Amino acid sequence: MSLGGGYDDDRPGPEDDVFYGGTGTTRTRLPEGDGDGYGAPRRPARASRSLVTVVGVVVLLIAAIAFANQGGEDGDGGGSGGSKPGANPTAASGEDAVGTKDGGIPVGFKQSRTGVQSAAANYAVALGSYDMFEKDKRRNILAVVMAPQSVQRFEESLDKAYSADLFKNLGLNQDGTTPKGFTFVSRTTPIGTKVTSYSNDKATVEVWCSGLLGLAGEGSTNPVTSDWFTITMELEWVEGGHWQAVTHSQKAGPTPVPGDDRASGADDIADAVEQYGGFTYAR
Template sequence: MTLGDDHETSGGYGGTGHTRTTRLPDRAGDVYGGARRGRGSSRSLVTVVGVIVLLIAAIAFANRGGDDPDTTSSSPDTAAGAQPKAGSTAASGEKPVQSKAGFAHDEQGAQSAAANYAVALGSADMFDKAKRDAILQAIITPSRVSAFKAALNKAYTPEFNKNVGLSPNGSTPSGYTFVSRTSPIGTKVTESSASNATVEVWCSGLLGLAGENSTNPVTNSWFTITMKLEWAGNDWKIVTHSQKDGPSPVPGDERASSADEMAKAVQEYGGFTYAR
């Protein structure tokens, strides 16, 4: 796939939603964040420690399963009341990231990288050239950064900004809240090797301008992003990117929120620190 192919779907780069604290590679510090603990009484501390001990004991008991010599001879199909293996109900059964320095060098890490990159490419920051360039520098393979920047500079035009409700220069009109967020629903690897992977990311996105009398109200969309990744600089980086519509579920019966409700929700609800 060429960059020109990517450019045909350029509207999808910045028009599909955002989480405000997506982890990107190569950033210093603790990207996972952490809140400071307030001082509490000794009794509260003992209670918390007691709860943690009970949780650890419960987890150890639940994971005992196949290690019990009395049950190892039974097959999964015949063992009465057999417990599911730990992680069998998780999204993948494996943790995709082993450290905070980058994504794991395997299929799980590639899927995790693609999910987080989808969030970044669909963020409101993509409408700001300086922030957009920083995002591309962080997630695009080095040999393709310049081409991506050039293509997206042509895509994010004053006319495009006006179409999504922004001022021609990309700023948000006074009294309105601009919304652009992407939420990954699932990922799938279609091709992989030691140094390359193609990952599809099924997403839901929000885009629009929240505020009274907005002519571009916030709407929801469903789409699938396909990323070709390569292992470069000890991390997964994007080589090409494309987007197609769907799969889209049947709309529900929920009442559409007012402009004020939507603006308040966007301002009060922060995005996820980590997408997958």
């Protein structure tokens, strides 16, 4: 979940490098009458012409939807110019999600604008997961997600960030394990992605995310809360044929106005976390 926004000063901030998650339309109704606006009576519409009109509109709508779903995708190659995103830049491209995983993390995304966005989204999920709180699992995640030249730097930084003080502030045991009777929640969910620069071997991608973080259980002093943040990753195409992250940063927001939903009880949240799995994110 994100480090920015929604937490008190005891929680780590973005500088700590801790990756956890955290139109309507208006219609104008014209006066009804027997005239056509010029005094002449209106002739009844022919049924056949009305049917042709309706069919024509449906065909146009289907064509428009198909075109919109292809907007902004430029295939497998291309430089930084490429085609610009369409009106819906996070629309599905029609490409299949990858079927390969390394340590449970999807890998092998295509060398394309859509492929690098899928990689960034899935890496955001991994870096915001509960497994990041266990040192061995964290190192396995970094080995998959980060480019080789960046792994050691992030390992050292995160070993310091995931400290006993952090665990205490989150209501965990000193070693980062979850107290008996509680369920610890740390999840990141990508909402959308955007490529800000792209070439065949380098790209910068922003991932807008929502996150959950907290301790579910009776008497928890750190209940599960939601957060909104944007992650920026610089990725490169590495030997072996896949994308890996070179840098990672995040900032708070954009944050929507909270709704009027009633907060669920701790047991409901704990059950949901255990029963609902994650997704492979692919454009």
